[in-house]
Amino acid sequence: MAHHEFTTPVTEAQVRALQVNDTVTLQGTLYGIRDATQIHLFDRGRTTRFDLRGHAVIHTAPNVKPVAKTPANPAGYAPLCIGTTTSDRMERFTHPLMQQCGVRLIIGKGGLREASLTAFGELGGAYLAIVGGTAALETTWVEAIEDVDLDDLNPESLWKFRVRGFGPLLVAMDSHGASLYSEVKRHAQARRAEALASLGVKA
Amino acid sequence: MKVDPAQVETVARELYIRALKLLPPDVKQGFDALARRESDPGAQRVLGTMIRNIQVAEQTDNLLCQDTGIPIYNVAIGRNVDIDGHALKQAIRSGCERATREHPFRSSVVHPVTRANEHSSCGRGVPVIALDFSDAEETLEIEMIPKGSGSENNSFLRMAIPAEGVDAIKRFVIDCVLEAGGKTCPPTIVGVGVGGTADLCVHLAKVAATRPLGSQCDDAEGAKLETELTRAVNLLGVGPQGLGGDATAFAVHVETAATHITMNPVAVNMQCHSARRARATFRPGGIEYGY
16 A cells, blocks of 8 residues: 655556555546546547647536636636546547547546456556535646646536645556456445345345 | 515525525535545545535635536425415515626527527526425425526436336436436536426436435335435445546435326436525514524
């Protein structure tokens, strides 16, 4: 259960050193991505001018305020409340996100499934769990919105955040085939009969 | 009591913002109770982060969660209240839109086919406005619920049959909680609708999921199910965020309605741990805000 301080972008070796139950804190650049962003990138053939190689993405669509462009708010947006959405809906995008864009780390809540776990193993990636529904706290880790692309999809644009002390995040799926979500699911299924018995119901 | 729609608009605006920022006291107490009982160290850390977030939101005057949800306004019109019903609905819609644009915060509402976002938290049939009548003298109550999608996406209906009995209801609830896993942002309030028609059953599940913690179903049979099911779902070990632990749900809430002799419907609707709700009560003496 080691702790890792990462400044993005990261190398494949750094990511492959991660094991479930380790923790990670990020500094530097973090990209925000969501359903519509990935539907447009991978189903509708759009491209981004951002280089995501070695980077971390977070499943989010933030609350922002349009402001004048200044050095503090270079994209013309002030961050108001930045949180994390349920990752499961974006399961099928993990592989292209890693293979086509070179993303190494995915931050989300609720976990991803088997195909993502396979992609993490094949291509060298990991899933970092944040505590969902704690956006007020998460926002204090975001210094600025540095840039934005595909902004016609707002709020599901491709966001470039500058973060400091973003974490600790829990390594919940690693490149060695381990997933805390699968483990918890297996245990919970095993307890189904016990829960039903407590209700006087046959499994 | 005569109610001015302009006041309703102001209140509808204020309620959306309050609901997004201030967690009701019963939910805070619910967190404390779960944290006291939790035996898993990892789950303790997750609950601790959630509790800290409630404090940070208050200290920084920020939204608890980035998901501004689908706005729901539940209106209860008491006796001898003079209000133009159509104007009331328009005022709520305007207040909802103003909150979104003026605060500002994210509009999470899109057209279901084109996915176009009007950036107003409004659209066809949204905000959801549920009108009802109460026996309270000269009282108008408006409750606002920003319903987050992580939990709403885990909504389930099963048209069971009488031969399956109440066992089908219990089994369905357990299986829905297992299926939802961490996707609903547990610990949750599991809302269960029992009986009615298909649409009424789902509505009851929503009423149950958004009821204050500590409240009980006013049908004794429903209340009995609440006690049994709350204990049972917390045996599963899904835990906060689906990462394992004791605290899978704050509670299971049940609402019941009579049903057809051939029917045995059960619905589940979940409320995530950010169980947000705000309330305003209009009386002749003024407007009071609460939860």
